[in-house]
Amino acid sequence: MTIEEELKGRFRNEYHKGLINLTFTTKQLSYAFYQSLKRHGIAEQQYNVLRILRGFRSEAPLTIGFIKERMLDRDSDVSRIVDRLFEKGLLARKENSDDRRQKSVTITDKGLSLLDSMFECEKTADTLLKNLSEVEIRELNRMLDKIRKNNK
Amino acid sequence: MTIEEELKGRFRNEYHKGLINLTFTTKQLSYAFYQSLKRHGIAEQQYNVLRILRGFRSEAPLTIGFIKERMLDRDSDVSRIVDRLFEKGLLARKENSDDRRQKSVTITDKGLSLLDSMFECEKTADTLLKNLSEVEIRELNRMLDKIRKNNK
DNA sequence: TTAAAATAAATGTTGCAACATATAATGTTT
DNA sequence: AAACATTATATGTTGCAACATTTATTTTAA
Numbered sequence A, B: 001m002t003i004e005e006e007l008k009g010r011f012r013n014e015y016h017k018g019l020i021n022l023t024f025t026t027k028q029l030s031y032a033f034y035q036s037l038k039r040h041g042i043a044e045q046q047y048n049v050l051r052i053l054r055g056f057r058s059e060a061p062l063t064i065g066f067i068k069e070r071m072l073d074r075d076s077d078v079s080r081i082v083d084r085l086f087e088k089g090l091l092a093r094k095e096n097s098d099d100r101r102q103k104s105v106t107i108t109d110k111g112l113s114l115l116d117s118m119f120e121c122e123k124t125a126d127t128l129l130k131n132l133s134e135v136e137i138r139e140l141n142r143m144l145d146k147i148r149k150n151n152k
Numbered sequence C: 001t002t003a004a005a006a007t008a009a010a011t012g013t014t015g016c017a018a019c020a021t022a023t024a025a026t027g028t029t030t
Numbered sequence D: 001a002a003a004c005a006t007t008a009t010a011t012g013t014t015g016c017a018a019c020a021t022t023t024a025t026t027t028t029a030a
Helices: A003-007 A012-040 A044-055 A065-070 A078-087 A109-118 A119-125 A134-148 B003-009 B013-037 B046-056 B064-068 B078-087 B109-117 B119-127 B133-150
Strands: A091-095 A101-106 B092-094 B103-107
Touching: A012 A044, A012 A119, A012 B013, A012 B119, A044 A065, A044 A078, A044 A091, A044 A101, A065 A078, A065 A101, A078 A091, A091 A134, A091 B103, A101 A109, A109 B119, A119 B013, A134 B013, A134 B133, B013 B046, B013 B119, B046 B064, B046 B092, B046 B103, B046 B109, B064 B103, B092 B133, B103 B109, B109 B119
Parallel strands: none
Antiparallel strands: A091 A101, B092 B103
């Protein structure tokens, strides 16, 4: 289905359509990924925080600010996302004695084994763009990088 | 800046990178657009509802369900978005006497003139992808359509 | 060294998505 | 027509983004 049919709308031009198409397609993909996460009782941003904690656990413990820099959102609400993960026992949190403004956050064994059990979510993520060929996916990445270039 | 530098992360493969790249780029574009809307004191989904109300005002009054079908989100919370627009006097709402389950929603003059004053937001929207050539933007739209094809 | 500036995190607010459930009103079946 | 199913909308909940403000702590400058 094309974006025109799906939205039953009209676009001013190809660039306008591109913006809506990006938004619409990304929402759809993100929803599909969210569905696969949901089976593990965890939300998207919580998953992202856990992956950062695992990915950088050689540098653990991490601060809230370190995590925040690596989130996809400009200004992610990491404090409260960490709260929720803490309640679930997926991470440990304590005051950093070197700088008592900071919090030291570490993924727990429970958090690690949850991530391990979520292997198929990664599979899902790698599959969502499978309609594109290797050449196309590279071209898509090139264009997306180009869109962001000097575009703030 | 490429997505690798921005996220300081590693990707499993080009498809994984594509998904993150789509998410990241779209968030950035949506934020830029949101900033232009904010100057008019209105949020993105509220703007979308108003545009639908204006676009289909020959078929007015519209029902909540009609609007919902035309929103970008799968299951947009139109009832409450309409609440907020009603509070601002940007739309009128009354019970439909033919089918009293339905609400009849119409954009007000205030709503219409707000949209008129937001002309430059449309300009902004048409400019966000300006880094791409005409050929590239068509190619992007083609690939996005392809991603969604049979992909639910 | 003390006051001012900067930083890290927490907290409060609004708007929204996704979801579940509720409440009407209308349609359908028997 | 009464019981049941369906439909349109509303409402309650959780998680989150964006933003503003606050609190604690550290750094810097007077």
